[in-house]
Amino acid sequence: MNFPLYIAKRYLFSKSSNNAINIMTLIASGGVIIASAALFIVLSVFAGLKDYSLMFSSIVDPDLKIIPAEGKSFLFTEGDNSKLNTIEGIASYSKIIEERIIIKSEDKNLLATLKGVDSNYLEVTNIDSMVTKGNWISPESNDVVSGWGISNNLSFGILNYLKPLSLYVPKPGRGQASSVEGYYNSEYVNNVGLFDINEQLNNEYVFADIHLAKSLLNYKDNQVSALELKLKPDVDESKTRKQLESVFPNRFVIKNREQLNDALFKMLNTENLAIYLIFTLVIIIALFNVIGAIMMMILDKKKSLNTLFNLGTESKTIKSIFFWQGSLMTIVSGIIGVVIGLLIVFLQQSFDLVMLTPDLSYPVRLNVFNVLIVLTTILALGIIASRIASQRITRKLIQS
Numbered sequence: 001m002n003f004p005l006y007i008a009k010r011y012l013f014s015k016s017s018n019n020a021i022n023i024m025t026l027i028a029s030g031g032v033i034i035a036s037a038a039l040f041i042v043l044s045v046f047a048g049l050k051d052y053s054l055m056f057s058s059i060v061d062p063d064l065k066i067i068p069a070e071g072k073s074f075l076f077t078e079g080d081n082s083k084l085n086t087i088e089g090i091a092s093y094s095k096i097i098e099e100r101i102i103i104k105s106e107d108k109n110l111l112a113t114l115k116g117v118d119s120n121y122l123e124v125t126n127i128d129s130m131v132t133k134g135n136w137i138s139p140e141s142n143d144v145v146s147g148w149g150i151s152n153n154l155s156f157g158i159l160n161y162l163k164p165l166s167l168y169v170p171k172p173g174r175g176q177a178s179s180v181e182g183y184y185n186s187e188y189v190n191n192v193g194l195f196d197i198n199e200q201l202n203n204e205y206v207f208a209d210i211h212l213a214k215s216l217l218n219y220k221d222n223q224v225s226a227l228e229l230k231l232k233p234d235v236d237e238s239k240t241r242k243q244l245e246s247v248f249p250n251r252f253v254i255k256n257r258e259q260l261n262d263a264l265f266k267m268l269n270t271e272n273l274a275i276y277l278i279f280t281l282v283i284i285i286a287l288f289n290v291i292g293a294i295m296m297m298i299l300d301k302k303k304s305l306n307t308l309f310n311l312g313t314e315s316k317t318i319k320s321i322f323f324w325q326g327s328l329m330t331i332v333s334g335i336i337g338v339v340i341g342l343l344i345v346f347l348q349q350s351f352d353l354v355m356l357t358p359d360l361s362y363p364v365r366l367n368v369f370n371v372l373i374v375l376t377t378i379l380a381l382g383i384i385a386s387r388i389a390s391q392r393i394t395r396k397l398i399q400s
Helices: 003-013 019-060 078-085 148-154 210-217 237-247 262-300 302-310 315-351 368-390 395-399
Strands: 064-068 090-105 108-117 131-134 143-147 165-170 184-195 205-209 226-231 252-256 355-357
Touching: 003 315, 019 262, 019 315, 019 368, 064 237, 078 090, 090 148, 090 210, 108 148, 108 210, 143 148, 148 184, 165 210, 184 205, 184 210, 205 210, 237 252, 262 302, 262 315, 262 368, 302 315, 315 368
Parallel strands: 108 205, 143 184
Antiparallel strands: 064 226, 064 252, 090 108, 090 165, 090 226, 131 184, 143 205, 165 184
């Protein structure tokens, strides 16, 4: 058996004759337990918040989106359609036209984004499930579905045929027009539904049939802004991307759901990293207690160490004893803290102990990767702290 490890375990699990050292050891161990449990809980909370934030994105955003490498639109020919259908991983796709517009209701105007979609759009996304009032648009109609934010800002509802909405888009070209109508293409539309996803989308998007969008923008029949793709279950996304890139070389930019929401992902990842660093600092502070407890233990065991030294034990071996003791203390405390954190997260998932709103529990997610992060952090910092404390042992100290 490893002699320093054997002695370290004896020291770790046996009480000292000095009660103050026992109390200090418990405080040091308790600090590591609380800090590691807190770090795991916070990481689980952020994982839950990330899932909650992206839950609505998964309803609106496709698995993959194809946009032109240059310009705002492209021609999607029958040949392109045939090539796309040869890729086995694609379950369905929808043609999209997207453009900034001016929406007018009586004397109020508002900038918004018009998203013209075809009949396959509901196979690619579940946007119709987020329509909380009214219905989804009818094919080849002048119906639109607006966000609640746009509806509130312009004071309109649904199916108000006496109060139609107007959509305006600047006409392409140069020169001076003879009237205001000469600057804009316009269409009268009727709002048939209101969707509620999140504040940003509610204040930005208006959905319409793709034929209405083409008419408003003077697009050709096969001219679109993007293609949105739904992949088959268990399909390798990276493999499908490579197939798309080989079929349409250098024509398109292909983005997945994470890339479509890169700002949101960056914000969540940055916040997660910041919280991790803050709680790592808390763990470092807690480990100062471990250093202090080990040094107190060294002073308490001076007679025993002197005996070991006289029996021929090298000072290097004696240092290893307290290095292992500190390492074991932090590892055991870290495991206990993670177990406590797992229990709290499990109870939150099962019984909704903490509520975000009266109807929504605080989101958390159990993640094996977070367990590894916490244990690795505790192990690394515990080894450093134990090394610092054990290096205080010198021959002079042992023999004094």
